[in-house]
Amino acid sequence: MNVTSEPANFYTTLQRRLHWLVIVLLVLQYAMQGLMAEAMAAIDRQETLTFVSFLVTTWHTWSGISIAAIMLWRWQLRRNVVPVGAGKLPPWRSKVVRLHHISLYVVVVVMATSGALHYYLGFEMAGTWHFFTKWLLLGLIGVHIAGALTHISNVDRVFQRMMGSDSLR
Ligand code: HEM
Ligand code: HEM
Numbered sequence: 001m002n003v004t005s006e007p008a009n010f011y012t013t014l015q016r017r018l019h020w021l022v023i024v025l026l027v028l029q030y031a032m033q034g035l036m037a038e039a040m041a042a043i044d045r046q047e048t049l050t051f052v053s054f055l056v057t058t059w060h061t062w063s064g065i066s067i068a069a070i071m072l073w074r075w076q077l078r079r080n081v082v083p084v085g086a087g088k089l090p091p092w093r094s095k096v097v098r099l100h101h102i103s104l105y106v107v108v109v110v111m112a113t114s115g116a117l118h119y120y121l122g123f124e125m126a127g128t129w130h131f132f133t134k135w136l137l138l139g140l141i142g143v144h145i146a147g148a149l150t151h152i153s154n155v156d157r158v159f160q161r162m163m164g165s166d167s168l169r
Contacts, residue, residue: 011162014077015074015077015078016162018070018077019074021070022070022074025066025067026067026141028063029060029063029064029067030134032056032059032060033134035052035053036056036057036060038053039054039057040057043057061116061119064115065112065116067108068108068111071105072109075105089156089158097147100140100143103140104140104144107137110129111133111134111137114126114127114129114130114133115130148162148163
């Protein structure tokens with residue numbers, strides 16, 4: 001399909017940038033998970049934190065809160081400016097994609113909330129949720145990337161409208 005005849009069913013530049021930002025921040029959260037667990041173990045042993053552990057805990061907590069805040073912002077943008085996520089798919093597939101996107105929003109927010117409850121309020125059970133949710137989120141992201149890649153050469157432009165460089169807006 002010609003780009004100019006595409007209905008205004010694209011994500012805005014802001015939405016696409018925020019999508020990238022969340023990807024980068026999530027990669028860093030997972031890459032630093034070992035250091036974060038070590039820092040928490042040191043806190044539990046009542047040891048003085050090293051400078052690196054201080055940086056890691058500060059980054060992890062603030063970055064986690066920022067990711068959740070960005071996702072809530074994106075949710076608002078999505079509700080206000082974007083029509084249904086998978087515009088040219090059959091209705092049942094659109095529904096599945098929509099549910100999948102909603103589950104990404106929910107699981108990211110649960111991840112950040114459980115981390116905060118564990119870190120700031122010492123709620124042990126929340127630490128367990130944080131641990132299990134990390135696998136749930138990884139699984140959802142895996143399905144998401146696999147799903148996105150199946151559209152890479154499709155005429156439906158589902159891949160390009162988020163990952164391409166030719167946004168109409
Ligand atoms: C979407 C945001 C977040 C992601 C993807 C994330 C991811 C992770 C991962 C993968 C781990 C390692 C878990 C393990 O193997 O034990 C971890 C640990 C941890 N996170 Fe997060 N996190 C997020 C937000 C937060 C927030 C907002 C806080 C606190 C304000 C937080 C506090 C913690 C703590 C305290 C640990 C150490 C748990 C322990 O070992 O006792 N996280 N996080
Ligand atoms: C390299 C990794 C990724 C690729 C290739 C990718 C690709 C895409 C594509 C092509 C879309 C458009 C789908 C449509 O319009 O139906 C999309 C939407 C979306 N992606 Fe990703 N994505 C990636 C990582 C992530 C991550 C890590 C998250 C967050 C956990 C995420 C959350 C979303 C959400 C919520 C939407 C729906 C649009 C919105 O509400 O802003 N994506 N992604």
